[in-house]
Amino acid sequence: EEGEIHQLKTEETSWSPSLKNDNIRNLIEHMKIHTAEKPHICDQCGKSFPQIRNLDEHKKIHTLERPYSCDQCGTSFPFKGNLDAHKRIHTGEKPHKCDQCGKSFAQKGNLNKHMNIHTGVKLYMYDQCLKSFTQQLPFNDHMKIHTAEKPHKCDQCGKSFSQKGNLNEHLKIHTEERPFACDQCVKRFIHKGNLNEHMKIHTGEKPYACDQCGKSFARKGAFNDHMKIHTGENLHTCAQCGKSYARKGALNDHMKIHTGKNLHTCDQCGKSFRKSGVFKVHLLTHSRERLYNCDQCGKTFFRADFLKDHLKVHTKEKPYVCSLCGKSFRQMGALKTHQKRHSGVKDHACSECGKTFFTDGALKVHQSVHTTETPYKCSHCDKRFKRSEYLRIHERVHTGQKPYHCHSCGKTFTHFSSLICHKKKCRSEITSSSSSDL
Template sequence: MAASAGSGRAGAEGPKGPGPLGARAPAEGQPALRSLPAGVRPAPACQQLITFKDVTVDFTQEEWDHLGPAQRDLFKDVMLENYQNFIFLGPLGQERTCETKNSTLEEDNYLGESSMNRFTMDTNEFGETFRQMEYLIEHHRIHSGEKSYQCNECEKAFSCNSDLSVHQRNQSGEKSYQCNQCGKTFNYNSYLTVHERIHSGLKPYKCTECGKAFRERRYLTIHLKIHTGEKSYKCNECGKAFSQRGSLNLHQKIHTGEKSYKCIECGKAFISYSVLTIHQRIHTGEKPYKCNNCEKAFRQRGHLTDHQKMHTGEKSYKCNECGKAFRDRGYLMIHQKIHTGEKSYLCTVCGKAFRERGHLTIHQKIHTGEKSYKCNECGKAFRQKGNLAVHQKIHTGEKPFKCNICGKAFRDKGYLIVHQRIHTGEKPFKCNVCEKAFTDKGYLTIHQKIHTGEKSYKCNICGKAFRDKGYLVVHHRIHTGEKPFVCNICGKAFTDKGYLTIHMKVHTGEKSYKCNECGKAFSSNSGLTMHHRIHTGEKPYICNECGKAFRQRGTLNDHQRVHTGEKSYKCNECGKAFKEKRYLTIHHRIHTGEKSYKCYCGKAFRQKGNLAVHQRIHIGEIPF
């Protein structure tokens, strides 16, 4: 269909107007359109527009496969020349060009829809390649801004028919493509194709760097940015950069406070539909992602992926500062804030800052008093789901975390980790003031309040204040008389579990803590610590009134009552009061007649000291 310069009359514009095809004369240097073949009449005025399909030669796949390379190149050259001739048949309007490898194609012509395939054309302006001529034509409309396809419902316009079709399906809710495996339906076939790979396990897109495979090309493209470090999308508010535009869009909602997606069950709002979908599974109980190894199910695919690394032991994400490795990238990012000191999440009530948003969310419940997680057995409520899970093991008696050194079992993995530091001697939490080290961060936090003098937890009955909430809980039991920890052997009850643990060693005779100086053994670490002060002469507890020093805080407390005259311990029988509880205990034996300390000669005494004095008579020692 090559053009002939001498046959331009059929399309030339005469003095009285355009020719029969409605085409104007070509510019100087441009090929003219050839004359119509004999026997072909010009189209009537109302049918002057023709489509590119009318002047194309199309091949079936079988025909195309039989063509040689030279024949295919000739086909492309002819079709390109046809296209150059064809674009002069319509009004040009505003001229814009998209340069191909071999020619310049003008836009804003009525081209219609071509069925010609396998015609590759490139645009130098954007470097895009098209497999079909109609794709190039659609691409031209991006530059021209032409949107020829309009929705009848909402009048929204589109540059190509396929976009309009997708839009109309979204409007109507039509989902024509159904999965044969699970019955799920989709708006169009490409979504179904990707979905079916979930069932088949097919992941055709593989990363050449690390070998990780993906079901969709776009996920591979996103993944590759991890290796290149590319983050093309930057927030104008805070400067944070992202590898995906969608991630930037979600991030910007943090600044605007926009939460467009609301749960119809509880009213909670979210910044994205996907987060809402995951949240709704809390209400439905749905856990679609199941582990093939242990059958444990999860609401989110990411949680399953992290869980499976427990079975494989894989820890792909390594800290460049200290070398510590993590199963999940998010954990690595949180860990790195330890090195940088970054605490991005600030409490608006008290100003306390946190490294993780989750920690801030939990902290804010202290101010609101919210305790969302309630035990079905005893009704006790908790701020965190994890604390409820650990608590419920009290009722079931489950202790799944066992020490491989001494065999002791724990309800929570965190307790096991702290316990194992007893065996290793590791004390990673160090006080900046006195250099004292601790096995657990909580112990360090309590200890630091000694230096600051902070006592945040106050008894609403007697006004006494404590550094730690646990101490306040134990103290409350003095007022209520509650002693929940009972010895199975002698029935003695205690206000604190630690006291029961120490007491049990009276029955077992266990004394695990031995003094390196004199070899004396003790049933508790605190007993050994106080004993050590005999050797060192340390008396850290000093009376502000008289300057007298003591090895134990309790002894100082008893001494201070000498100055105040306070006698807090009163006998219910006779009303006599005492400065120390132990004196009241001894006094009670007068009323009960109890004499717990018995000599082998049969004589009994109320106090251990009296028995010791008596026994000296038998050995011939003069007591004083």
């Protein structure tokens, strides 16, 4: 592009003095295309143009009659060619096709601008940052970055934007419009890109891998936060136990371990959570229909990724292996919990007695020692329990459910402990029988 401008200047200086003045004027007018200069301003509407003939053509809009009217919307035009081009909006006709990518356009001018993408010609360049553009509109938008001009203002909160498109996206915050819905859970998003990032949670795709510890992430932002752990950059450290976090929000969530505060409490079952994201997932267990069924045991799930994790129970698949002892696990979370035992890190502390635990679940089980609350009530009788697990086991008395069965004799049991006792008895009888045979 700079070469083209240089060539034009060379040609200008090489011309003989006998050239007509109008040729020099044409060259000067042409150079305004490259500089984006628009000195010719319409005194009626304020629109500006790089060349005087463009302004003259534009003025016809204000002075000429508009004899050509669209029979579908009533819009009128001074020239028949304008009407013909306008009608393509209604018919959807796009006769001008790019021979390189197949994209079609309603107007020849739009095709010409599009071709700059393939040819690499960038006519519009700003001399302060040297950034160049193939089309004028992106160039104009870019100029607002340097001028700090933000003409598009939100009438609800007063925030201003340099581009109209950014304002339109911002307005969705006030209207709560979230047109992009996840078909696997209840979450909705303002932007298509946010939905695409979210879908990686369900598909299990984690394209961002740490080359230092092997941990992978679905989102680039989470990966960047993780890398701070290795670099030590801008870490947020807990003053009580020394554990560090890449994000301030993660530290705030961690501090609830020491304070004992679980701000997110389910009003249906009483269960409480430190993280709002985990709390929202929990709420789905009460409100969401369980559409995903296991074809081997009939268990149902409200998310596809939960079913995917569950199927590993039947396939015996354990893809997550501890690098220290070789023990394998079905889920990454279970591996992380296991690895804490190797490191000896017990970062979940009881606010009542100071006792520490490897996991948040173990801490919650312990904390029931300090309280007399029994929030879980049986729906069949008046008995109450401290933990939901205890309630679930108790209700088997009423339902008659016996989920534990012996593979040797087929006998079923309500409690896992009963099955263990039964198996010991079976082994003892087998041993006695073998001894008597001898």
